[in-house]
Amino acid sequence: MKEKVLVTGGAGYVGSVLVEKLVALKDLDVSALDVMLFGDNGLASVAGKCKIIKGDIRDTRLLEESLTGIDYVIHLAAIANDPCSNLNPELTKQVNFEATKNIARIAKEKGAKRLIYASSSSVYGIKEEPKVTEELTLEPLTIYSKTKAWAEDAIKEYDDNNFTTVSIRSATVCGYSPRQRLDVIVNILASDAITKKIITVNGGEQKRPNVHIDDLANLYADLIHAPKEKISAQVFNYGKENYTVNEIADMVKKAIGDDVVIRKNPKTADSRSYNISSEKIENALGVYPKHTITEAVYDLKKAFERGLIPNPEDTRYRNVARMKEINFN
Structure with missing residues (x-):
């Protein structure tokens, strides 16, 4: 059984x-x-x-x-x-x-x-x-x-x-899912690069694992x-990679194309910056993340090209927008 x-x-x-x-x-x-x-x-x-x-x-x-x-x-x-x-x-x-x-x-x-x-x-x-x-x-x-x-x-x-x-x-x-989210950092930047050819970076030096x-x-x-x-x-x-938001934006641009423009705003409402270590689980179980941010961006690019993410402005891709829309309680 x-x-x-x-x-x-x-x-x-x-x-x-x-x-x-x-x-x-x-x-x-x-x-x-x-x-x-x-x-x-x-x-x-x-x-x-x-x-x-x-x-x-x-x-x-x-x-x-x-x-x-x-x-x-x-x-x-x-x-x-x-x-x-x-x-x-x-x-x-x-x-x-x-x-x-x-x-x-x-x-x-x-x-x-x-x-x-x-x-x-x-x-x-x-x-x-x-x-x-x-x-x-x-x-x-x-x-x-x-x-x-x-x-x-x-x-x-x-x-x-x-x-x-x-x-x-x-x-x-980060990366592609059949229930896609476009409200997490890598996915936000990738989506904007793909659909708008513009990335906006707020702050930039804060590290995000x-x-x-x-x-x-x-x-x-x-x-x-x-x-x-x-x-x-x-x-x-x-987690695998602890990069600054500026570094993530550069990776996204490199993956999507040189025609992507990065706009930088030195101010940010979210200045959290941290660098998590995954050594404990690797030592205990021998497991560690194998995929990269760049792979996640390529996966998203392919999903857009295949029409798997129609209407990226739809609230279904953004948790807080959907919760507001339906007044979930």
């Missing part, structure tokens, strides 16, 4: 890539749970090949039903990023913290073996250290990063000999059967 895995947020930016990879493995019975805030197009390629559940992770009864018989939970569902979370802090607490606690509790009660949690490197706040490692004190600055940090602590309490929990503090994700979406999805898949003794109750950073 196949083991069963449930991916919350399975129709999302990372989730839709991950679910496709899990289905392709053919040795897992895959379920995807998502509120479908951005539709279910991200799961079109796996329709009929996995169980798709439309619902809200705040619904305890739905969680009871969805987690019954599940062996592994990969919990991606969240109110993602600071702008979205700031729209409704109470909603963010409910989804990112309270619902995550319920998922951990119910998964354990139902006999699941493992919970893999998508946290965020934003839990560190602003750090001056040249390398931000997992041992540093967390100083989350926003409701989004605070709920992620709270959730890490909450799920860790459920870890024991029969139930393994692990949290991943990933860098900002990034990770290719395929690398992150592969990591989540690998963690399903990673040795328990190496991941139990652990948190791991995961």
Whole structure:
């Protein structure tokens, strides 16, 4: 009998890539749970090949039903990023913290073996250290990063000999997905370069760690059967390249073409700058990101050329715009 895995947020930016990879493995019975805030197009390629559940992770009864018989939970569902979370802090607490606690509790009660949690490197706040490692004190600055940090602590309490929990503090994700986002740094710059031939850089010297979406999805898949003794109750950073925004803009221009104009605005409303280290997970599991920012940009270029990202101004590509549009609460 196949083991069963449930991916919350399975129709999302990372989730839709991950679910496709899990289905392709053919040795897992895959379920995807998502509120479908951005539709279910991200799961079109796996329709009929996995169980798709439309619902809200705040619904305890739905969680009871969805987690019954599940062996592994990969919990991606969240109110993602600071702008979205700031729209409704109470909603963010409910989804990112309270619902995550319920998922951990119910998964354990139902006999699941493992919970893999998508946290965020934003839990560190602003750090001056040249390398931000997992041992540093967390100083989350926003409701989004605070709920992620709270959730890490909450799920860790459920870890024991029969139930393994692990949290991943990933860098900002980049690259193409069937449920595309155009509101994260690399994707914003690439989209503007492709469609407008103009990149606007605000600030520029702030460092932003990034990770290719395929690398992150592969990591989540690998963690399903990673040795328990190496991941139990652990948190791991995961990112590949720590470049300044100016450097990222230059990479995008080189990939898209010399006709792209880079406009620089020395002022920025977001001066966060940090450099995360992923040495811990590489030493523990021998895994590390293999894809580059440039590859992510080329992937996006191909997607635009193939007509996979029609109307890039559509709110479906921007989380905060869509949440405002439908007044999600």
